[in-house]
Amino acid sequence: MNERFANAWGLLPSYLGEHVVLSASAMALGLVVSLALVVAAVRSERVRWPVLAFASLVQTVPSLALLALFYPLLLALSELAEKVFGAGFSALGFLPSLLALSLYSMLPVIRNGVAGIVNIDPALIEAARGVGMTEWQRLWRVELPLATPLLMAGIRTAAVWVIGAATLSTPVGQVSLGNYIFSGLQVQDWVSVLFGCVAAAALALVVDQLLGAIEAGMARRNRWRVAGGAIALAIGVAAAALPLGRGGAAPYVVGAKSFSEQFILAELLAGRIVSAGGTVDRREGLGSAIAFSALASGDIDVYVDYSGTIWANVMRRTDVPPRDAMLAEIRTWLDDMHGIVMLGELGFENAYGLAMRRDRAEELGIATIDDLAAHASELSMGGDLEFFSRPEWQALRSAYGLEFASRRDFEPTFMYQAVVDGEVDVISAFTSDGRIAADDLLVLADPRGAILPYDAIVLIAPQRAADAVLRRALQPLLGAIPLELMQQANYRVDRDAAKDTPAAAARWLASEVAELGE
Numbered sequence: 001m002n003e004r005f006a007n008a009w010g011l012l013p014s015y016l017g018e019h020v021v022l023s024a025s026a027m028a029l030g031l032v033v034s035l036a037l038v039v040a041a042v043r044s045e046r047v048r049w050p051v052l053a054f055a056s057l058v059q060t061v062p063s064l065a066l067l068a069l070f071y072p073l074l075l076a077l078s079e080l081a082e083k084v085f086g087a088g089f090s091a092l093g094f095l096p097s098l099l100a101l102s103l104y105s106m107l108p109v110i111r112n113g114v115a116g117i118v119n120i121d122p123a124l125i126e127a128a129r130g131v132g133m134t135e136w137q138r139l140w141r142v143e144l145p146l147a148t149p150l151l152m153a154g155i156r157t158a159a160v161w162v163i164g165a166a167t168l169s170t171p172v173g174q175v176s177l178g179n180y181i182f183s184g185l186q187v188q189d190w191v192s193v194l195f196g197c198v199a200a201a202a203l204a205l206v207v208d209q210l211l212g213a214i215e216a217g218m219a220r221r222n223r224w225r226v227a228g229g230a231i232a233l234a235i236g237v238a239a240a241a242l243p244l245g246r247g248g249a250a251p252y253v254v255g256a257k258s259f260s261e262q263f264i265l266a267e268l269l270a271g272r273i274v275s276a277g278g279t280v281d282r283r284e285g286l287g288s289a290i291a292f293s294a295l296a297s298g299d300i301d302v303y304v305d306y307s308g309t310i311w312a313n314v315m316r317r318t319d320v321p322p323r324d325a326m327l328a329e330i331r332t333w334l335d336d337m338h339g340i341v342m343l344g345e346l347g348f349e350n351a352y353g354l355a356m357r358r359d360r361a362e363e364l365g366i367a368t369i370d371d372l373a374a375h376a377s378e379l380s381m382g383g384d385l386e387f388f389s390r391p392e393w394q395a396l397r398s399a400y401g402l403e404f405a406s407r408r409d410f411e412p413t414f415m416y417q418a419v420v421d422g423e424v425d426v427i428s429a430f431t432s433d434g435r436i437a438a439d440d441l442l443v444l445a446d447p448r449g450a451i452l453p454y455d456a457i458v459l460i461a462p463q464r465a466a467d468a469v470l471r472r473a474l475q476p477l478l479g480a481i482p483l484e485l486m487q488q489a490n491y492r493v494d495r496d497a498a499k500d501t502p503a504a505a506a507r508w509l510a511s512e513v514a515e516l517g518e
Contacts, residue, residue, distance in 0.1 A: 009195075012199065015179055016240055017242070018174065018176055019167075019177045019178075019200070019203065022101065022166050026097075026098050026102045026104075030102040030162070031105075031109060037055075039139065042113075042114055048114065055106045055110045055111065058103045058106065059104070059107050063168050064171070067100040067165075067168055067172050070100050071172050074095055077091075090299050092299035093175075093283065096174075097169035097172060101162050101165055101169070105159075109155055112153055113147060116146070117143045117144070120143060148219075156211045159204070160207070163203055166200075170182045171285050172287075173300075175282075177196045178196065180199070181196040185413060186412065210229045210236075211229070213228065213229035214226050252273050252278050252280050252281070253282070253283055253301045254280055254303060255286055256303060257285075257287070257303075259384075259412050259430075260493045260502065261433070262304065264490065264493060264502045264509065265456070267505075269302060269303075269304070271506060271507070272474055272510075278470070289313065295340060300461065301463070302461065302474070303459060304456050304458055307452070308352075310334070312391040313391065323453045326453060327342075327455065339462030339465060340461065340465075341464075343457075343460055345456060345457050345479060346479070347478070348481050349453060349483065350431060350433075350456055351453065352428055352429070352451055353430070353431050353451065354426055354429070354443070355442060356372075357419055357420065357422075357439070357441060358441065369396070369447070370400065372426065377404070379426060380423075380424045382423070384412050385410070388409065392452065419439075419441065431483070434492075435490075456486075458478070480513045489508065490505075
């Protein structure tokens with residue numbers, strides 16, 4: 001069996017189980033709220049318009065943005081609960097995903113439910129009133145049964161929407177079938193991407209068919225068919241949730257941002273922790289800001305960040321001090337402000353750098369960012385999805401007066417391909433990326449020192465600050481990974497021809513680190 005397919009298949013029980021439980025929970029909560037709003041909307045025209053407008057408004061917000069917006073909101077509520085009641089809750093993963101997807105499920109249910117009841121033949125309503133039915137009797141015995149076909153169509157649509165949107169919950173720390181897609185895109189593992197898409201589509205198709213069986217049973221007043229569909233759904237959810245039960249000590253939660261180097265490092269940390277006798281859970285594909293907030297709030301226990309990211313994005317500093325002074329100040333600030341332990345540096349930098357195809361740079365006589373500034377108005381630049389909103393970009397613009405003819409955002413995988421194909425002239429490369437050498441890219445010199453140092457640093461959450469197992473497991477990695485080694489590990493994953501997964505690259509990196517330490 002193909003190694004990548006075997007790896008994807010092995011992850012299916014966990015990913016599918018989390019996805020099913022999340023989708024089922026979101027649909028259940030969404031249905032309870034939606035049906036209550038349907039009843040309120042059909043009983044009062046004053047309520048109807050705001051309810052429909054709100055449900056429609058939710059649909060205009062991109063589902064990924066809706067998921068991300070719930071994290072800071074829940075984090076603030078958790079901090080408030082901690083102060084008031086002495087106990088907070090996890091703002092990462094399941095809860096923000098549940099709330100966002102529940103909202104996302106509401107429009108088709110509300111719209112179809114309201115339309116189904118409002119458009120019932122008035123003569124039937126009058127007949128119900130004529131036989132002395134109360135409003136609630138009329139609702140349950142006449143209106144809802146007659147509106148059921150349209151209402152079930154809305155529920156089926158909502159279920160398919162929720163199952164599809166649940167794949168986007170990965171960046172807020174919720175495991176789902178989206179883990180295949182997000183990680184696969186970053187490391188060019190198209191088998192993983194396709195596996196995730198097919199699994200999500202198959203799940204949506206099965207659920208739609210079971211809901212269709214319930215709908216047909218209701219239409220034909222066949223209770224056995226309705227019961228059969230409902231039991232099959234319940235068994236499916238229970239079976240999917242079965243592998244998720246965990247026993248024993250609480251696992252160490254290892255976090256990772258959404259690019260290949262982070263996946264490799266997360267696997268490396270996890271492997272060390274398991275070797276030291278711990279158990280591990282993972283939260284991968286996190287946004288940069290979410291990863292740090294998750295660590296500070298205790299939603300993850302350990303991850304690798306970069307000194308420049310902490311300095312500019314978290315501490316909001318704009319000066320560029322000497323490297324050692326910066327690291328010392330970061331260490332003190334993390335401890336004083338958040339109780340976070342900076343265990344130490346891994347030994348390499350993953351700094352931003354402006355890179356061009358070597359032949360294109362030589363053609364224009366560009367070797368430094370100063371040289372680039374003279375040609376920038378005629379060139380196009382590509383950046384990763386967050387580069388142009390980061391302080392580093394503002395610092396570069398201020399230092400060199402960079403104004404490009406056009407700018408484009410890319411997933412990192414496609415950003416490198418864009419500069420190789422000539423779609424853009426310059427990209428915001430990462431200096432530890434193996435694709436720089438593989439694609440013969442030239443990283444332009446920074447004579448004005450506008451780019452911050454980006455040492456890879458291991459950060460430990462406050463609740464694990466004194467954890468002996470974690471410290472013993474990770475201490476040997478400090479200072480043990482030179483830049484060339486990290487570039488090679490990244491290259492093994494970033495080049496599809498290498499046929500390496502992040503786990504395989506992490507095992508290779510661990511063996512190389514062990515050899516260097518002997």
